[in-house]
Amino acid sequence: MRTSRLEAFSDGVLAIIITIMVLELHVPDGPRLADLADSATGFLTYVLSFVYIGIYWNNHHHMFQLVRRVNGTVLWANLHLLFWLSLYPFTTAWMDETDLARTPLVAYGLNLLAAALAYYLLQLAIFRAEGADGLLREAVGRDVKGKVSPLIYLAGTLAAWLAGWPALVFYAVVAAIWLVPDRRMESYVAEHGLTE
Amino acid sequence: MRTSRLEAFSDGVLAIIITIMVLELHVPDGPRLADLADSATGFLTYVLSFVYIGIYWNNHHHMFQLVRRVNGTVLWANLHLLFWLSLYPFTTAWMDETDLARTPLVAYGLNLLAAALAYYLLQLAIFRAEGADGLLREAVGRDVKGKVSPLIYLAGTLAAWLAGWPALVFYAVVAAIWLVPDRRMESYVAEHGLTE
Amino acid sequence: MRTSRLEAFSDGVLAIIITIMVLELHVPDGPRLADLADSATGFLTYVLSFVYIGIYWNNHHHMFQLVRRVNGTVLWANLHLLFWLSLYPFTTAWMDETDLARTPLVAYGLNLLAAALAYYLLQLAIFRAEGADGLLREAVGRDVKGKVSPLIYLAGTLAAWLAGWPALVFYAVVAAIWLVPDRRMESYVAEHGLTE
Amino acid sequence: MRTSRLEAFSDGVLAIIITIMVLELHVPDGPRLADLADSATGFLTYVLSFVYIGIYWNNHHHMFQLVRRVNGTVLWANLHLLFWLSLYPFTTAWMDETDLARTPLVAYGLNLLAAALAYYLLQLAIFRAEGADGLLREAVGRDVKGKVSPLIYLAGTLAAWLAGWPALVFYAVVAAIWLVPDRRMESYVAEHGLTE
Numbered sequence: 001m002r003t004s005r006l007e008a009f010s011d012g013v014l015a016i017i018i019t020i021m022v023l024e025l026h027v028p029d030g031p032r033l034a035d036l037a038d039s040a041t042g043f044l045t046y047v048l049s050f051v052y053i054g055i056y057w058n059n060h061h062h063m064f065q066l067v068r069r070v071n072g073t074v075l076w077a078n079l080h081l082l083f084w085l086s087l088y089p090f091t092t093a094w095m096d097e098t099d100l101a102r103t104p105l106v107a108y109g110l111n112l113l114a115a116a117l118a119y120y121l122l123q124l125a126i127f128r129a130e131g132a133d134g135l136l137r138e139a140v141g142r143d144v145k146g147k148v149s150p151l152i153y154l155a156g157t158l159a160a161w162l163a164g165w166p167a168l169v170f171y172a173v174v175a176a177i178w179l180v181p182d183r184r185m186e187s188y189v190a191e192h193g194l195t196e
Numbered sequence: 197m198r199t200s201r202l203e204a205f206s207d208g209v210l211a212i213i214i215t216i217m218v219l220e221l222h223v224p225d226g227p228r229l230a231d232l233a234d235s236a237t238g239f240l241t242y243v244l245s246f247v248y249i250g251i252y253w254n255n256h257h258h259m260f261q262l263v264r265r266v267n268g269t270v271l272w273a274n275l276h277l278l279f280w281l282s283l284y285p286f287t288t289a290w291m292d293e294t295d296l297a298r299t300p301l302v303a304y305g306l307n308l309l310a311a312a313l314a315y316y317l318l319q320l321a322i323f324r325a326e327g328a329d330g331l332l333r334e335a336v337g338r339d340v341k342g343k344v345s346p347l348i349y350l351a352g353t354l355a356a357w358l359a360g361w362p363a364l365v366f367y368a369v370v371a372a373i374w375l376v377p378d379r380r381m382e383s384y385v386a387e388h389g390l391t392e
Numbered sequence: 393m394r395t396s397r398l399e400a401f402s403d404g405v406l407a408i409i410i411t412i413m414v415l416e417l418h419v420p421d422g423p424r425l426a427d428l429a430d431s432a433t434g435f436l437t438y439v440l441s442f443v444y445i446g447i448y449w450n451n452h453h454h455m456f457q458l459v460r461r462v463n464g465t466v467l468w469a470n471l472h473l474l475f476w477l478s479l480y481p482f483t484t485a486w487m488d489e490t491d492l493a494r495t496p497l498v499a500y501g502l503n504l505l506a507a508a509l510a511y512y513l514l515q516l517a518i519f520r521a522e523g524a525d526g527l528l529r530e531a532v533g534r535d536v537k538g539k540v541s542p543l544i545y546l547a548g549t550l551a552a553w554l555a556g557w558p559a560l561v562f563y564a565v566v567a568a569i570w571l572v573p574d575r576r577m578e579s580y581v582a583e584h585g586l587t588e
Numbered sequence: 589m590r591t592s593r594l595e596a597f598s599d600g601v602l603a604i605i606i607t608i609m610v611l612e613l614h615v616p617d618g619p620r621l622a623d624l625a626d627s628a629t630g631f632l633t634y635v636l637s638f639v640y641i642g643i644y645w646n647n648h649h650h651m652f653q654l655v656r657r658v659n660g661t662v663l664w665a666n667l668h669l670l671f672w673l674s675l676y677p678f679t680t681a682w683m684d685e686t687d688l689a690r691t692p693l694v695a696y697g698l699n700l701l702a703a704a705l706a707y708y709l710l711q712l713a714i715f716r717a718e719g720a721d722g723l724l725r726e727a728v729g730r731d732v733k734g735k736v737s738p739l740i741y742l743a744g745t746l747a748a749w750l751a752g753w754p755a756l757v758f759y760a761v762v763a764a765i766w767l768v769p770d771r772r773m774e775s776y777v778a779e780h781g782l783t784e
Contacts, residue, residue, distance in 0.1 A: 209411055294422070495620055
């Protein structure tokens with residue numbers, strides 16, 4: 001099975017998730033700057049979630065450059081990832097509307113954690129589908145970022161439980177370490193002279 | 197006529213259906229876990245409908261791997277399937293908001309049934325378009341799952357009428373038998389050395 | 393300029409329009425069949441608009457099979473068509489919520505008319521872009537359906553002004569004459585042994 | 589890295605943005621023409637924003653015809669552009685609901701300005717990724733429109749601050765100068781006999 005339709009479907013879902021969240025941004029009640037300021041929390045979390053979905057799209061894109069064939073397990077592992085990502089608008093909105101209360105912050109952290117684990121499982125499913133000589137396995141290497149991210153999310157979720165909104169710092173840190181472009185696969189593609 | 201645009205359009209519609217349902221998940225009214233619990237029914241049916249759409253996408257994807265050319269009848273049979281699937285957010289939301297009342301459960305069952313029949317009709321339309329030596333006809337074989345599913349949906353709809361929410365067990369059973377990956381087409385593709 | 397991205401973008405917009413209308417279907421207020429009946433008007437107009445968008449997608453798909461290259465004018469003629477189609481959810485919803493009142497029926501008719509004219513303009517733009525020996529021009533031929541449809545829409549709009557809801561019959565007639573698959577292009581493609 | 593998935597994802601996001609704005613068009617409260625007239629502001633700004641997104645899609649489409657390979661920086665520059673475009677429904681709705689009040693008009697202008705700058709940055713990122721002999725750099729040439737647009741947006745934003753709704757004239761002027769099809773790249777493609 002080729003990867004083109006899996007990529008197209010994932011692109012569609014991610015495009016919708018990233019765009020749908022703007023519907024949760026409540027239009028200010030009045031015409032003044034102070035009215036806009038009431039939307040500030042919403043704006044901040046919108047940016048954060050936009051960046052997360054952007055990162056996932058980016059990594060997904062890099063990853064599938066090195067995948068030649070997929071099977072049914074990979075399709076479901078991919079849907080599983082999309083499921084957790086599809087909940088971002090929900091947990092983001094809950095966090096906003098409660099002004100960053102503790103439980104919604106924990107729920108958001110758990111959502112981020114679940115998506116990170118789902119991404120990891122998707123990678124494993126691809127490794128298995130491609131066998132021992134898969135390109136992705138070699139390109140991913142030790143995958144430090146992929147292993148550290150869930151730990152930081154977990155720490156952030158605990159911090160949310162204990163201390164509330166400062167947990168957002170943990171969540172933002174993960175975004176920051178991924179925003180640095182992941183050159184592993186680009187360089188792997190370049191070194192090995194691979195073209196799609 | 198080639199299948200690429202039909203697949204792209206179907207991917208788009210399915211991606212939107214699967215994502216739009218998250219908009220029906222009402223953000224909890226308060227910041228506590230108990231407030232989230234009020235969304236529990238919604239969450240359960242969201243998962244169920246997500247899995248259904250995922251299954252249809254998965255099967256659609258497998259099916260069109262073996263289809264080379266389509267005609268106008270296939271395009272309309274495909275739109276007919278998408279129509280019933282597009283009603284899932286509506287019937288899912290009705291079921292949620294009435295806390296799994298009898299009539300909405302029946303309506304949901306009829307919706308599932310209609311989609312299953314539409315999928316079957318789409319398969320027939322492809323058989324006819326491809327003629328006697330179509331690959332899909334051979335790969336599908338006896339199609340036990342495809343024939344049993346509508347019967348279970350029918351049984352579930354009757355159970356909903358008589359007994360209410362336990363009907364969800366029937367609906368979940370169909371999801372379960374499809375979640376087991378459909379290896380018919382994968383193995384057919386593998387055996388015959390087909391590449392797209 | 394090749395047509396692939398124009399097709400992909402149009403598929404995306406049409407997929408969203410066709411799916412977004414389900415959000416306008418108000419979930420019934422109660423759990424009984426009578427509550428569902430209150431949504432009946434909405435359901436009818438949803439089906440009608442779904443069929444229209446389906447027809448446009450279908451015709452668009454057939455048309456661009458015979459188009460090899462596009463220019464900036466074609467891109468804008470296509471966006472112009474998408475603009476009028478994007479208003480369908482709006483005029484459909486207005487018609488529903490006023491229980492098929494006269495002015496909304498007229499507005500809906502004008503919307504249908506504008507889309508039909510936009511489709512005609514798009515065809516002309518393609519004719520010009522492809523020159524005298526364009527395949528599409530030859531395949532379209534006299535284009536009876538394309539010329540009759542705007543006239544029936546116009547008659548329907550007048551009927552809406554004079555008589556209200558019976559105008560829906562006119563609108564439905566246009567849908568019916570297009571639902572009969574347009575074999576012109578399929579047969580043209582078959583006769584000339586064209587493959588994409 | 590090839591550009592196909594970047595284009596597909598951008599098409600998806602732009603298709604959603606352009607379509608989602610119709611959800612902000614409030615269905616008139618009553619069945620009369622006067623009720624529709626209350627939506628007139630909304631309709632005007634809908635048309636304006638539809639045209640803007642159409643222009644961006646059009647230019648994006650032209651631009652990526654001349655781009656062969658992208659890197660991680662280009663992916664993020666593209667997401668950055670999509671971010672500002674995704675805010676159009678929000679700022680458009682705020683402007684509508686406050687009947688073109690001063691602050692929302694300024695916010696809209698700043699949003700337009702940010703998107704124009706993001707487009708410019710995307711172009712620079714592509715220049716860098718392609719090196720000194722990139723096709724796009726040569727085709728873009730002096731890029732008068734691209735440099736003048738942000739200045740007019742800036743003037744419009746100032747006008748909004750000082751004089752309110754007349755600022756829309758400035759915003760409309762930019763749309764007008766872009767609606768004239770950008771023949772630079774079309775002619776460049778034609779002259780150099782490039783085919784994708």
